[in-house]
Amino acid sequence: MSEHDVLNPGQMPQNPEKATLEGKNKFMGFWFFLGGEAVLFASLFGTYLALNDSTNGGKSSEELFGLELVFIMTMLLLTSSLTSVYAMYHMKNNDFKKMQIWLGITVALGLGFLGFEIYEFYHYIHEYEFTLRSSAFGSAFYTLVGFHGGHVVFGLLWIVSLMIRNAKRGLNLYNAPKFYVASLYWHFIDVVWVFIFTVVYLMGVL
Amino acid sequence: MPEKVSESPVQFEYEKQKRKEEMKQQVITFALMIIFTIIAFAMVASGLDKLFVIPILLVLAGIQVGFQLYYFMHMSHKGHELPAMMFYGGAFAAFLTILALAALVWW
Numbered sequence: 001m002s003e004h005d006v007l008n009p010g011q012m013p014q015n016p017e018k019a020t021l022e023g024k025n026k027f028m029g030f031w032f033f034l035g036g037e038a039v040l041f042a043s044l045f046g047t048y049l050a051l052n053d054s055t056n057g058g059k060s061s062e063e064l065f066g067l068e069l070v071f072i073m074t075m076l077l078l079t080s081s082l083t084s085v086y087a088m089y090h091m092k093n094n095d096f097k098k099m100q101i102w103l104g105i106t107v108a109l110g111l112g113f114l115g116f117e118i119y120e121f122y123h124y125i126h127e128y129e130f131t132l133r134s135s136a137f138g139s140a141f142y143t144l145v146g147f148h149g150g151h152v153v154f155g156l157l158w159i160v161s162l163m164i165r166n167a168k169r170g171l172n173l174y175n176a177p178k179f180y181v182a183s184l185y186w187h188f189i190d191v192v193w194v195f196i197f198t199v200v201y202l203m204g205v206l
Numbered sequence: 207m208p209e210k211v212s213e214s215p216v217q218f219e220y221e222k223q224k225r226k227e228e229m230k231q232q233v234i235t236f237a238l239m240i241i242f243t244i245i246a247f248a249m250v251a252s253g254l255d256k257l258f259v260i261p262i263l264l265v266l267a268g269i270q271v272g273f274q275l276y277y278f279m280h281m282s283h284k285g286h287e288l289p290a291m292m293f294y295g296g297a298f299a300a301f302l303t304i305l306a307l308a309a310l311v312w313w
Contacts, residue, residue: 011214014221018285031289035296042300046307071247078243082236085278089229093222187279191271197243198267202250203260 007173012094016176023177030181034188041192044147045199048140052204056135059128061204070201073116074193080109081190084183091179096171099179103163106186110156117149141200148196151189158182235277242266 013019018027052061087102121142124130132142159182166175246266249259276282281290 011218014218028289028292032292032296035293035299038293038296038300039303042303043307046304049304050307050311067247067251071243074243074247075240078236078239081274081278082232085232085236086229089225089232092225184279187274190278191274194267194270194274198246198263202246202263206250206256206259 009173012171013173014092016091016094016171016173017180018177019173020177023173023180026177026181030184034184037188037192041144041147041195044140044144045195048144048200051136051140052200054136056137058135058138059130061137061141061200062206064124064128064130065201065205067201067205069116069120070197073113073120074197076109076113076116077190077193080106080113081187083109084186088180088183091171091176094171099171100163100167103159103179107156107159107163110152110159110186114149114152114156117145117152121146145196145200148189148192151185151192155182155186155189158185232277235273239270239273242270 007020016023018024083102083106087099087106090096090098090102130138132139162175162178162182166179169175171179243266246263249262275293280286281293
């Protein structure tokens with residue numbers, strides 16, 4: 001059997017993302033990476049908690065944040081997490097077309113989230129002159145939430161690249177781990193967001 | 207190289223059915239996560255006492271993250287022992303980081 005035949009079996013295995021050694025390694029390594037990401041975000045959260053009262057005479061978190069927008073953003077990201085579960089469900093059923101459709105929906109919801117976040121930052125900067133440089137609170141806020149937003153941008157680019165690159169190839173044992181790992185990344189973005197909306201926004205307006 | 211490339215179509219159909227059942231659970235998980243989120247936002251909007259609301263918010267966030275990890279990210283499936291260890295190693299370091307930074311500010 002040539003390598004091509006091995007990677008494109010007639011009958012897909014149950015877990016195509018872990019059927020090859022490379023897939024297994026990717027899966028394992030990626031969870032390790034997520035552990036590192038958790039530490040990275042923890043240091044940003046710790047910084048934010050330390051500095052969120054240092055407003056330098058500017059507006060406090062209570063006066064700045066509006067919960068309506070954050071609620072919509074949370075719903076968008078949470079739903080996009082479910083749609084990427086659907087994408088992986090269809091991947092395991094070896095239904096490439098449906099997987100692409102659900103990934104497309106995930107990307108659309110992620111873009112919606114990103115649009116609201118850009119609007120939010122724009123609003124803070126222009127209406128309240130609350131910027132990265134206005135106070136220690138501003139620096140900590142934009143670094144933490146902006147870093148999460150950066151992860152969203154990266155996740156979207158990642159998923160879109162995978163979708164385009166593999167559009168004509170279809171699903172095989174070579175790219176299944178790639179799709180799976182990207183979906184794990186997307187879930188992790190939602191994990192971080194749960195803490196952001198709880199610690200930064202909800203506890204910020206209390 | 208793959209270990210188990212071919213699988214009988216019958217087996218595949220059986221697994222497919224099992225995945226369908228699991229997908230239903232995922233949707234239920236999602237509904238619960240939405241409900242928890244709504245509760246969290248509603249509690250903050252209702253203006254209850256801070257010391258009462260904050261612990262509940264943190265518990266709700268913890269449960270939601272657990273759902274995300276164990277159901278959406280499939281950590282409840284077999285073969286996740288080592289990944290779980292690696293992730294929890296990171297989560298432990300994350301906890302220490304926050305603890306250390308909080309302690310520094312406290313002083």
